[in-house]
Amino acid sequence: MDHFLYRDGILHAEAVPLPEIAAAVGTPVYVYSAATLARHYHLFTEALSPLPHLVCFAVKANGNLAVLKLLGDLGAGMDVVSEGEYRRARAAGVPGDRIVFSGVGKTKREMRTALEGGIRQFNVESEPELLALSEVAAAMGTTAPVTLRVNPDVDAKTHEKIATGRKEDKFGVPIARARDIYAQAAALPGIAVVGIDVHIGSQLTDLAPFEAAYAKVADLTRALRADGHRIDRLDLGGGLGIPYARSNEVPPLPLDYGAMVRRTVGDLGCEIEIEPGRLIAGNAGVLLASVVYLKHGEGRDFLILDAAMNDLIRPAMYGAWHDIVPVVEGGAPDHVYDVVGPVCESGDTFARGRPLPPMTAGDLVAFRSAGAYGAVMASEYNARPLVPEVLVSGDHFAVIRARPSFDEMLARDTLPAWL
Ligand SMILES: Cc1ncc(COP(=O)(O)O)c(C=O)c1O
Numbered sequence: 030m031d032h033f034l035y036r037d038g039i040l041h042a043e044a045v046p047l048p049e050i051a052a053a054v055g056t057p058v059y060v061y062s063a064a065t066l067a068r069h070y071h072l073f074t075e076a077l078s079p080l081p082h083l084v085c086f087a088v089k090a091n092g093n094l095a096v097l098k099l100l101g102d103l104g105a106g107m108d109v110v111s112e113g114e115y116r117r118a119r120a121a122g123v124p125g126d127r128i129v130f131s132g133v134g135k136t137k138r139e140m141r142t143a144l145e146g147g148i149r150q151f152n153v154e155s156e157p158e159l160l161a162l163s164e165v166a167a168a169m170g171t172t173a174p175v176t177l178r179v180n181p182d183v184d185a186k187t188h189e190k191i192a193t194g195r196k197e198d199k200f201g202v203p204i205a206r207a208r209d210i211y212a213q214a215a216a217l218p219g220i221a222v223v224g225i226d227v228h229i230g231s232q233l234t235d236l237a238p239f240e241a242a243y244a245k246v247a248d249l250t251r252a253l254r255a256d257g258h259r260i261d262r263l264d265l266g267g268g269l270g271i272p273y274a275r276s277n278e279v280p281p282l283p284l285d286y287g288a289m290v291r292r293t294v295g296d297l298g299c300e301i302e303i304e305p306g307r308l309i310a311g312n313a314g315v316l317l318a319s320v321v322y323l324k325h326g327e328g329r330d331f332l333i334l335d336a337a338m339n340d341l342i343r344p345a346m347y348g349a350w351h352d353i354v355p356v357v358e359g360g361a362p363d364h365v366y367d368v369v370g371p372v373c374e375s376g377d378t379f380a381r382g383r384p385l386p387p388m389t390a391g392d393l394v395a396f397r398s399a400g401a402y403g404a405v406m407a408s409e410y411n412a413r414p415l416v417p418e419v420l421v422s423g424d425h426f427a428v429i430r431a432r433p434s435f436d437e438m439l440a441r442d443t444l445p446a447w448l
């Protein structure tokens with residue numbers, strides 16, 4: 030469920046009609062619902078209760094400071110993968126002891142920043158990273174809490190580009206090598222083993238791959254404890270999928286996911302951490318755009334929008350489907366359009382042959398399910414200003430990232446004196 034519904038034929042974000050936001054901020058613009066973000070966060074906390082747990086929002090899905098603060102104020106932790114994300118989480122007021130640090134390429138500088146600012150744990154992804162972290166922590170006279178990210182060699186049955194838990198993927202260490210590496214970790218200065226981490230991919234629509242991975246983690250927990258390690262925490266990653274097309278079969282709900290977690294690892298006495306991104310933010314946001322032109326091509330009509338692939342890359346990058354709906358209900362969807370942006374690439378196509386009511390220049394459309402991996406993946410390709418963001422709560426809204434002016438964009442470049 031989300032909070033983007035039609036009232037009197039006009040699509041609203043909570044109680045705010047989207048045309049009001051378009052008039053105030055211009056398009057394209059991302060619009061998020063505070064109520065949906067909060068609701069999705071609570072779905073996970075409820076699903077994992079009564080197990081001790083921490084829901085760490087994957088900042089990569091939506092790193093806007095206001096979104097992080099909203100979730101952080103509700104008690105969420107954060108999963109970060111870079112110094113930039115770490116600093117964002119801290120700037121949003123999230124304490125270090127609720128931040129986990131993932132990623133295959135953490136630099137020593139990033140490790141130092143997190144150790145200085147406070148960190149719940151590093152999810153270590155390789156032996157060289159473990160050695161680097163040991164060096165950094167020991168030199169600082171401190172101890173780094175560590176889980177090792179294991180790669181369980183499970184096929185998440187998701188898009189090729191976002192599967193992370195097969196042996197050919199770059200993530201984690203092979204689970205068969207885990208006991209050796211934990212033995213190494215235990216002997217290293219500046220390292221305190223606290224648990225195990227796993228994340229097998231994103232947009233999973235079936236619980237079976239999670240279950241297979243978590244069963245392996247449960248076995249490993251027992252084996253590591255028998256080896257004398259303290260395994261108090263299990264970070265089970267993110268990855269639960271969302272319905273992108275209203276007509277598609279519905280992916281499992283957080284409640285079903287929670288029941289599966291209790292079934293597979295619930296009896297180990299561990300604190301459970303999860304790192305959902307998409308399920309919390311995805312359906313909490315839409316990308317609002319305007320029709321610039323309706324162009325009649327040969328055998329097809331192009332709906333040319335003011336949003337482009339640089340604002341929402343998912344269709345071009347993964348062939349992803351986003352529902353595209355008219356903001357003002359316009360009758361039966363009896364026209365078929367190729368929905369495209371103004372960028373000079375044929376890949377700048379959001380959808381082909383999409384049935385919509387008859388549209389004309391100036392009409393507003395909304396891309397649904399755009400709150401995760403939307404604004405964060407935006408670029409300024411074609412010198413297009415980075416797309417702004419708005420947060421709605423009840424009957425009011427605020428711009429939470431302004432559209433930069435062209436002067437601001439120009440001012441970031443510098444001309445060398447010798448030119
Ligand atoms: C380590 C890690 N944690 C969490 C996530 C969040 O995944 P999702 O947005 O699918 O919940 C990702 C992205 O796949 C990830 O790589």
Ligand SMILES: N[C@@H](CCCC[NH3+])C(=O)O
Pocket residue numbers: 089191231232343401402
């Ligand atoms: N960016 C991807 C998800 C990547 C998940 C990050 N590990 C998407 O839009 O679906």
